[in-house]
Amino acid sequence: MANTINDIYQSIAEDIFGKIQDEWTEACLYVEYYGDSTKFKGLYAKNENDKPSIQFRIKHTLFDSFEELHEIMTENDSNKWNRAVFNLKPTGEFNIDFSWGQELADEIERLNDE
Helix, strand or coil: CCCCHHHHHHHHHHHHHHHCCCCCCEEEEEEEECCCCEEEEEEEECCCCCCCCEEECCCCHHHHHHHHHHHHHCHHHCCCCCEEEEEECCCCCEEEEEECCHHHHHHHHHHHHC
C-alpha cells in the first residue's frame, strides 16, 4: 500500500471536484462500507445557505479509495467504521466523520450467512 491517509483524502476530494460541473458551496459524500462493496450518495449545494441536495455522480475509483482507507484505519481492529461522511468546500477544506452502525454490521453479517 503506497498511499497515506492524506493521499487518499486528496484523491477523494479530487474525485468530487471532478464530478461537480456547477458552481457550488459545499459537497457531501455519504458512504456505507460493506467490505466487498460500498454504497455512496453524493450531494452538493449551489448556495451558501442551502443544505447539499443536488446529486452528483460517483466515480468508481471512490470504492478503491474507501477500501484502502478502511484497510489502513482498521488495522488491528482499531478505529472500526462502516459509515463515513466526507464534507468538502470549494476551497479544498474538508471534514470527514466516521461512525460504526451496529445495525448495518448485523445486516451485512446476516446477508453473508445466507
